[in-house]
Amino acid sequence: MAVPKRKMSRSNTRTRRSQWKASRPVLVNCPRCRDPKLPHVACPTCGTYNNRQVVTPAS
């Protein structure tokens, strides 16, 4: 079985982990209530999509 020959330095570990980044979600404004929401997803604030009531908003 393949095993590491050397201990990985803290520097190498941290350089690798410096690439773990969170990405900012893309947001658009709801055409009905102007609140930011995910594109192509029903608005969580007013519960509409395409001017159609899809879900009752959680409030």
Next chain:
Amino acid sequence: MPTPTKGPRLGSGPAHERLMLANLATSLFQHGRIKTTEAKAKRLRPYAEKLITLGKRGDLHARRLVLAKIADKSVVHELFTEIGPRFENRDGGYTRITKIGPRKGDNAPMAVIELVEAAPAKVVSTPAEPAEETAAAPEAADQPAEDTTSEQTAQAGETSQAEGETKPEEK
């Protein structure tokens, strides 16, 4: 070589997948609209629409084909007596999928899948739903071109966004 099924596999085996799709379709025909994950909704859409097409055909052979998949006889009866005739003037595109964002807990993307032609009020069982149904029904009557499938509604999204800007006080 047979063409693989479009979309992700469900469950832990072919039997599990068949059962899940049959149960999802049963719930959809019973309630008119169900909330599920996006992957299941996308797999359910062609499955349910083929059953509705059989429901429109309405003969004994079609009924036996549906009964081979859906075990609940009362749901099959409803499919052939109410749901099938309701879609008489529509060639396909019987269901609509609307994404409703990630689920709390496991962040799974969720969606609502519903029958396009709104059912009369007697099918609705929960007390929260009649307000939604009545809100959705007049708009569906106003814009018959828009409520075909969700791809077409996505394409028509720009036009209705323009409408939304002209009448923001509508809410």
